Every structure is written in structure tokens, then in C-alpha cells.
Amino acid sequence: ARxxxxxxxxxxxxxxxxxxxxxxxxxxxxxxxMALAWIALPAEKHYLAPMCxxxxxxxxxxxxxxxLLAVDHGSGSFARYNFCRLVAAALVPLxxxxxxxxxxxxxxxxxxxxxxxxxxxLIVQVFTGPRISLRGASNPPLRALAKEGxxxxxxxLANNFYGRLDALLILxxxxxxxxxxxxxxxxTAGLMLVVPATLELFAFNVGARPDYSPSRRRIIAAGGAxxxxxxxxxxxxxxxxxxxxxxxxxxAFRAAIPFARALLPALALNGCAMxxxxxxxxxxxxxxxxxxxxxxxxxxxxxxxxxxxxxxxxAVPLAAGxxxxxxxxxxxxxxxxxxxxxxxxxxxxxxxxGRA
Numbered sequence: 583a584r585x586x587x588x589x590x591x592x593x594x595x596x597x598x599x600x601x602x603x604x605x606x607x608x609x610x611x612x613x614x615x616m617a618l619a620w621i622a623l624p625a626e627k628h629y630l631a632p633m634c635x636x637x638x639x640x641x642x643x644x645x646x647x648x649x650l651l652a653v654d655h656g657s658g659s660f661a662r663y664n665f666c667r668l669v670a671a672a673l674v675p676l677x678x679x680x681x682x683x684x685x686x687x688x689x690x691x692x693x694x695x696x697x698x699x700x701x702x703x704l705i706v707q708v709f710t711g712p713r714i715s716l717r718g719a720s721n722p723p724l725r726a727l728a729k730e731g732x733x734x735x736x737x738x739l740a741n742n743f744y745g746r747l748d749a750l751l752i753l754x755x756x757x758x759x760x761x762x763x764x765x766x767x768x769x770t771a772g773l774m775l776v777v778p779a780t781l782e783l784f785a786f787n788v789g790a791r792p793d794y795s796p797s798r799r800r801i802i803a804a805g806g807a808x809x810x811x812x813x814x815x816x817x818x819x820x821x822x823x824x825x826x827x828x829x830x831x832x833x834a835f836r837a838a839i840p841f842a843r844a845l846l847p848a849l850a851l852n853g854c855a856m857x858x859x860x861x862x863x864x865x866x867x868x869x870x871x872x873x874x875x876x877x878x879x880x881x882x883x884x885x886x887x888x889x890x891x892x893x894x895x896x897a898v899p900l901a902a903g904x905x906x907x908x909x910x911x912x913x914x915x916x917x918x919x920x921x922x923x924x925x926x927x928x929x930x931x932x933x934x935x936g937r938a
Contacts, residue, residue, distance in 0.1 A: 583652040583653065583655045583656035583786065583790070584656060584786075584790045584863070584864060584866065585656065585722065586652070586653045586654075586655070586656025586657040587656040587657065587658070587786070587787045587790030587791055587864065588656075588790055588791065588792050589657075589791075589792075590792075591721050591722070593653060593657055593711075593712050594712050594713065594714065594715065595718070595721050596653050596721075597650060597653055597711060597712060597714045598714050598715060598716065598718060598720065599720040599721060599722065599724070599727065600646075600649035600650050600652065600653050601646050601649065601650065601708075601714060601716075602720055602724060603649055603720075603724055603727055603728075604642070604645035604646035604647070604648065604649035604650070605642055605645070605646055606724065607645050608641045608642030608643070608644065608645030608646060609641075609642050611638075611641045611645065612638045612639065612641040612642055615634070615635075615638040615641065616634070616635045616638050619631045619634035619635050619638070620635070633689060633690065633693055636690075636693050636694070636697065637693050637696065637697070639697045639700075640696060640697050640700040643697075643700040643701045643703070643704040644700050644703075644704075646704050646707075647666075647670065647700070647703050647704040647707045650704075650707045650708065650711065651663060651666060651667070651707060653711075654666070654711065655783060655786070655787075656786075656787060656790065658787055659711070660783075662710055662711060665710065666703070666706055666707045666710060669702075669703060669706050670699075670700075670703035670706075670707075673699035673702055673703060674695065674696055674699045676699075677695035677696075677698065677699055678692060678695060681695060733868045733869055733872070734863065734868045736868070736869075736872055737863070737868040737869070737871045737872040737875070740871075740872045740875040740876060740879075741859075741871065741875050743875075743879070744875045744878055744879050744882075744909075747879060747882055747883075748848075748882065748898050748899065748901075748902045749764070749765075749768070751882075751886055751898045751901075752764045752895065752898050755886075755890060755894075755895060755897075755898065756894075756895035756898075757895075759837070760837075760841075760895040762835075762838075763835060763837045763838035763841055764838070764841050764895070764898070764899075766827065766831050766835050766838040766841075766842075767827075767838045767839075767841035767842035767845060767899075768842075768845065770823065770826065770827055770830070770838075770842050771819065771823070771842045771843075771845040771846055771849050772849060773819070774812070774815055774816065774819060774846065774849045774850060774853060775849060775852065775853050775856070777811070777815075777853070778808065778812070778852075778853030778854070778856040778857060779853075779856060781808065781856070781857055781860075782856045782857060782859065782860035783860065784860075785856075785857045785858075785859075785860035785861040785864065786860040786861065786863055786864040787864060788861060788864065789860065789861040789862065789863065789864025789865040790864035790865070790866075791864075795921060796921060797921075798918065798921055798922055801861075801917065801918060801921050802918065804857070805854070805857065805858070805914060805917075805918075808853070808854050808857055809854050812850040812851070812853050812854055813850065815850065816846045816847065816849075816850040819846055820843055820846060823839055823842050823843055823846075824839050827839055827842060840896060841895075841896065841899055844896055844899035844900055844903075845899040845902065845903075847903035847906075847907075848899060848902035848903040848905070848906045849906075851903065851906035851907050851909075851910045852906045852909075852910075854910050854914070855874070855906065855909050855910040855913050855914070858910070858913035858914050858916070858917040859871050859874075859913060861917050862913065862916060862917055862920070865920055867916070867920065870913065870916040870920075871913065873912065873916075874909045874912040874913040874916070875909060877908050877909060877912055878905045878906065878908055878909035879905070881901075881904055881905040881908040881909070882901050882902060882904070882905035885897075885900070885901035885904040885905060886898055886901035888901075889901055
């Protein structure tokens with residue numbers, strides 16, 4: 583995605599490289615999953631191993647599709663990007679509905695439909711974009727691309743762990759009823775991240791452009807506008823949460839409403855941080871995102887420990903707000919400091935690729 587935004591290689595070359603890279607990572611992951619399905623499943627579930635191995639066939643197709651999708655993201659081809667994402671998301675439920683209407687309730691047809699949907703999603707991704715010629719060298723070389731991706735991988739791992747840590751703490755600290763209420767609160771309050779998730783794509787592309795660097799005034803103004811939007815959204819959600827949750831989940835989940843409201847500050851701050859995350863990744867500085875997430879993880883653990891005695895399970899979403907504030911402050915400062923001191927990225931090449 584970053585290379586597509588930088589525009590150093592042609593899109594046709596990048597799409598060919600993306601297809602090869604996705605095939606290599608997809609096959610490797612599928613082999614690993616198949617091996618784990620055979621040796622790591624508990625004895626009472628070992629009969630599912632063949633089904634898991636069939637399901638693993640989605641991985642090569644999905645890896646190639648996602649690699650091509652990254653090129654569309656970086657090149658700003660958002661019409662194709664959105665269309666292909668919509669098709670990929672719709673195929674599995676569509677096939678399952680067709681199976682259900684025809685009285686098919688067995689597991690194998692469902693798994694095969696998931697594999698077929700993945701393959702069709704890849705075909706749509708290939709044939710709706712510029713033509714891909716499988717002949718020719720990979721540019722950048724696959725090994726250099728893999729080395730360049732390592733810092734991003736570490737950042738994604740830290741980000742995913744950070745994003746799930748509050749749920750892990752609820753499982754550890756709360757009873758089953760509180761866990762169920764929290765599980766209902768998270769996706770409801772999570773609607774606040776829809777707009778920031780979209781803006782993150784554009785922030786990445788802005789950061790990745792070697793010929794453009796936003797002014798200090800512009801980046802501060804954009805951040806301020808997003809903070810204001812998130813504050814207004816949080817206030818609106820606080821008013822709408824109760825009728826919305828009772829309508830969707832019913833009276834039995836009224837106790838989930840305080841969890842959802844307590845999550846709003848954390849999600850508002852998370853949305854603000856996403857803009858800085860996207861920009862820093864585009865600038866080729868995923869290590870800054872990793873540091874911000876690690877600081878957030880530490881802050882979440884400390885705040886949850888400090889608040890639990892007084893607030894019990896409610897301490898987890900409150901601590902998440904403290905944690906997201908720490909993460910946002912660090913990432914926002916890193917983004918502003920990058921623009922302040924370095925201007926636009928000079929080459930876009932990672933150290934790993936330069937050595938290669």
C-alpha cells in the first residue's frame with residue numbers, strides 16, 4: 583500500500599508482485615494451519631481436523647486478494663477498493679442463505695462455500711483492476727518486501743493484542759453475566775469507529791506520498807477537527823445508547839448500557855489515535871505505532887488494577903479510556919514531531935530494502 587501511494591513502481595508491476603507475495607504467504611500459512619489442525623486439536627475434537635484442513639484452503643486466495651486490495655488502497659482506487667470489499671463480505675452470507683433455503687445444514691457444504699467465496703473474491707479483485715501479467719520480475723523483490731514488512735507485522739500484533747486486552751481482562755475479572763453485558767456493549771459503542779477507520783485510509787496515503795507533507799497547521803487542524811467530531815459523536819451516542827441497545831438486545835441487556843457508556847471515551851480517543859496511526863504507518867514509522875500501543879497496554883493494566891477495587895467490572899472500560907488517552911497523546915505527538923522535524927519522506931525505502 584505504501585509503495586502504491588509513493589508511485590515509484592507501476593501499478594501493473596506492483597499487482598504482479600502483490601499476487602506472488604500473497605500466494606507465498608498464503609501457502610505457507612495454509613500448510614502451518616493444516617499441520618496444527620492435525621497435531622494440536624484436542625482429542626475430543628480431532629474429528630474436525632479434516633474440516634479445518636479444507637477450511638485452510640481459503641488462505642492462499644485471501645492472502646492474494648488482500649495484497650491486491652492493499653495496492654488499490656495505496657493508489658487511491660477507492661471505488662474498486664470498496665466494491666471488492668463489499669463483494670468479498672457479501673459472498674459468504676449469500677452462499678449460507680442459499681444453503682439454508684435448500685435445506686442444507688451440514689458443516690462440509692458450509693466450509694466449501696467459504697472456500698468458494700474466497701476464490702470468487704480473488705477473481706473479482708484480479709479482473710476488476712489493471713491487467714496482471716505473470717511474466718516478469720518482481721519489483722520490489724519479494725525478500726526485500728518481506729523484510730520491509732517486519733516492523734508493520736510487529737505493530738499489527740501489538741495493535742491486535744491491545745485491542746483485545748480489555749475483553750481479556752473482563753474474562754479474567756468479571757462473572758459470566760458481566761461478560762455477556764460487555765460483549766453486547768462493545769459492538770454497539772464500536773460504531774463510533776466507523777468514520778475514523780475510513781479517515782485512517784486517507785491519512786496513510788497522505789503520509790506515504792513522497793512529494794507532499796502537510797503543514798504543521800494543517801495536521802493540527804485535521805487532528806482538532808477529528809477530536810471535536812469524536813466528542814460530539816460520543817455525546818450523541820451517550821443519549822442514543824439506551825433506546826438503541828434495548829431495541830436490539832432487549833430488556834435483559836439493560837445492565838450492558840453502563841458498560842457501553844463507559845466505553846465511549848475510550849473509543850472516541852481510539853478514533854483520534856487511528857488518524858495518527860495511519861499517518862505514521864504511511865511515513866514508514868510503524869515502530870512509533872508499536873511504542874504507542876505498548877504504552878497503552880501498560881497504562882490499561884495499571885489503571886484497571888487501580889480502579890478495580892472501587893468500580894469492579896466497570897473498571898475495565900474506564901481503564902481503557904485512560905489507556906487510549908496515553909496512546910493518543912503519544913501518537914499525536916509523534917505525528918506532529920515527524921512533520922515538524924523531517925518534512926516529506928525522502929525516499930520511502932526501508933533500510934532493509936536499501937541493503938537488499
